[in-house]
Amino acid sequence: MLHRIAAALAVSGAVMLSACDPEAAPVEIAAQAKPDVEWRQHGLDNAETRYSPLADIDSGNVDELGLDWYFDYPTSRGLEATPLVVDGVIYTTGSWSMVFAHDAKTGKLLWFYDPQVPREWAVHLCCDVVNRGVAYRDGNLYFGTLDGRLISLEAASGTLRWSVQTTDRERPYSITGAPRIVDDKVIIGNGGSELGVRGYVSAYRVADGEMAWRFYTVPGNPEEGFESPAMAKAAQTWGGGEWWKIGGGGTVWDSMAYDPQLNLLYVGVGNGSPWNQQIRSPGGGDNLYLSSIVALNPDDGSYVWHYQTTPGESWDYTATQHMILADLEIDGQPRKVIMQAPKNGFFYVLDRATGELLSAEPYATVTWASHIDMASGRPVENPAARYKGETSGLQLPGPIGGHNWHPMSYSPDTGLVYIPRQDVPWVYATDENFRFRKGYWNTGTDNLAASLPDDPAVRGAVLGAVKGGILAWDPVAAKPRWEVEHAGPWNGGMLSTAGDLLFQGNAEGQLVAYRSATGERLWDFDAQTGIVAPPVTYRLDGVQYVAVVAGWGGALALVGGEALTAGPIPNRSRLLVFRLGGNDTLPPVEQETLVFSPPGLSGDAAQVEQGKQLYLTYCVYCHGDAAVSGGATPDLRTLDAARHEQWLAIVLGGLHWESGMVGFAGELERPQAEAIQQYVIERAHLASDRQTGRDAEQEAEQKAE
Structure with a gap:
């Protein structure tokens, strides 16, 4: 599984050459004299700039960058981690919250830790079994697990120090984000808003895992009192309803930053639970602190200030x-x-000291609001966006967002912020038959609106609005400076360097280097899989490296399907490390072709339609729009007759629970499961017919030639 080039031999060979060749000696000595530069924090520094001062690799020599070594991981789900590099070791996380430690020069696997996340917990995840990385402090590592634990390991050996359960396991909480460390505390949030939880962020002592404080982001049941004045204030902005029974949402599932001079911890707060405000808060209101940046005192977790980006959030913004x-x-x-x-x-x-709004301008296509009123700091909404009594129409952004979790970067050299931006439209509609289903998706929106119609004209119009790219944003002028267009959305995070370079992986499977001042494409590498994680760079023993974890996955890879990703993208989970003069290569891969050999369709049109509606309720968020996988999970249309014989055992009985496919016996009846099966079979026959037609067309073209 481990593949590595003997980097140590290459270095020793260079030393021997220097000893024999006087002209080469000064170069080698100068290289060895360069100090090591590590990547010790998630965003490189407390400010989360993801800007490296390294410039050994620059815009003039980046075309000499080559693969130095790689490591194939034993999983085939999405990889989103930012690797840390400390004392010559790369620490990173993979699918199912696994942790890996590698020699940063050779790729040798030093140790591996599997927290044994129950595979059935995958049903409680909105967006793949991913993890965004570890935190490091004084020889110890800290990371969260999908089932809500915070774990500390000895960095040298991977030995367990302590483990604490940060969530109520009776609720569908999860952790996919990376912790941050402030002084003697490790800070961690959680996810699960769509499934029905109440959000909060917690601090634990690095020494022993004892909880120091907890800040809730939305109020609980008013009859039970409030944990803080901030919660009492927030409760005044929730209009009626019994949001606390579902949870209210507001999970702190990813971004944080820290200013040590101001002693302020900044946390980003998530969407409402359910999305649809008409259900969770029928009387309206801003619903604090949903969709807000909240500044906290990290000593005790007390509220300092907040700014709400989307008052009365109703779109997963x-x-x-x-x-x-x-x-x-x-x-x-x-x-x-x-x-x-x-x-x-x-x-x-x-x-960042006061929360005062200085500027707010659209960086992506926006239809839900015309602008942000600078006097009040509030958006001026398009009334139709709230889908009261009718659909919202085609709205931008959709729940995927104009920008999702993929990190931006900032360069003080150019003064620009680099955003992995995207346009992915959505149609919102109220689910008139909504009922809270514990542990399942609870958006409060009509999932039929999530499915693209089969009408080619309508489908084409929707897909024509789907875009992705890099936007270089000038935060002083509050406007874009330049843009690079990608083939589609869901591209990787950013890395800026002092070498006038900007690195990003993309959904097409390439790691690319651009000139940071202009966006000029300078170098690329075929990773053989979509890259969503952000690259990092470090210098070790005089050599600068660039590293990235590659492995297609995440929310869009699950739900997007063919409509949003231009076909299934294979997952090949691996860590890639590059240096100037690197000459390793990846093994060749064969082009993967989907084979459709379904059994006959036995259901009538009514059963197929029922199956479609049930599929959109229970299956779409993992297996893709119209049963087309985006590549991170199996494409159900490829099931053959033998597999369809096992359909009920899989869907109701949980035959494949070890892969995260739990049984739905407590939620679905047999006739419902069979209706879903007929819908999948119909989709497979349509795919087979299209494939046969394409094959016939290609054969005719070949004969004509």
Whole structure:
């Protein structure tokens, strides 16, 4: 499984050459004299800039960059981690919250830790069995698990130090984000809003895992009192309803940043539970602190200030996206700012000491609001966006967001923030038959609106609005500077360097280096799989490296299917490490072709339609729109007759629970499961007919030639 080139031999060979060749000696000595530069924190620094001062690899020599070594991981689900590099070791996480430690020069696997997450817990996850990385402090590692644990390991050996359960296991909480460390505390949030939880962020002592404080992001049952004045204030913004029975949402599932001078911890807060405000808070209100940046005192978790990006959130417009701290001159005045491009499509620059809004302009296509009113700081909404009594129409952004979790980066050299932006439309409609289903998706929206119609004209119009790319944003001028267009959305996080370089992996399976000042494409590498994670860079023994974990997955890879990803993208989970002059290669891969050999369709049109509706309720979020997999999970259309014989054992009995496919016997009856099966069979026959037609067309073209 481990593949590595003997980097140590290559280095020793260079030393021997230097001893024999006087002209080469000064070069080698100079290289060895360069200090090591590590990547010790998630965003490289407390400000989460993801800007490296390294410039050994620059815009003039990046075309000499080559693969030095790689490591294939034993899983085939999405990889989203930011690797840490400390004392010559790379620490990273993989699917199912596994942790790996590698020699950063050779790739040798030093140790591996599997927290044994119950595979059936996957049903409690919105967006794949991913993990975004570890935190490091004083020889110890800290990371969260999908089933809500916070674990500390000895970095040298991977030995368990302590483990604490941070969530109520009776609720569908999860952890996919990376912890942050402030002084003697490790900070962790959680996910699960769509499935029905109440959000919070907690601090635990690094020494023993004892909880130091907890800040809830939304109020609980008012009859039981409030945990803090902040919660009492928030409760006044929830209009009626019994949101606490479902949970209210507001999970802190990803972004954080810390200013040690101000002693402020910034956390991004997620969407409502359910999405549809008409259900969770029928009397309206802002529903604090949903979709907000909240500044806390990290000593005790007390509230300091907040800014809400989307009052009365109703579209899954989280504010959990990457936040960056910087010192900028705005209107002739030096300002300490915090910057964010949340899902709702506007780029925000705030004073990070007070939360004062300094600018907010659209970085993606926005139809739900015309602009942000600078006097009030509130969006001026399109009334139709709230889908009261009718659908929203084609709305941008959709729940995937104008920017999702994929980290931005900031370069003080160019003064630009680099955003992995995207346009993915959605149609929202109220689910008139909504009922809370514990542990299952609870959006409060009509899932039929999530399925693209088969009408080619309508389908083409929707897909024509889908875009992805890099946007270089000037936060002082509050406008874009340049843009690079990608083939589609869901591309990787960003890395900026002092070498006038910007690195990003993409959904097409390439790691690319651009000139950070202009966006000019300078170098690329075929990773053979989609890359969603952000790259990092480090220098060790005089050599600069670039590293990235590759492995297609995440939310869009599950639900997007062919409509949003231009066909299934294979997952090949691996860690890739590059240096100048690297000459390793990946093994060749064969082009994967889907084979459709379904049994005959026995259901009538009514049963197939019922199956479609049930599929959109129970299956679409893992197996894709119209039963077309995006590549991270099996494509159900490829099931043959033998597999369809096992259908009820799988869907109701949980035959494949070890892969995360739990049984739905407590939720679905046999006739319902059979209706879903008939819908899948119909989709398979349609795919087979299209494939046969394409094959016939190609054969005719070949004969004509």
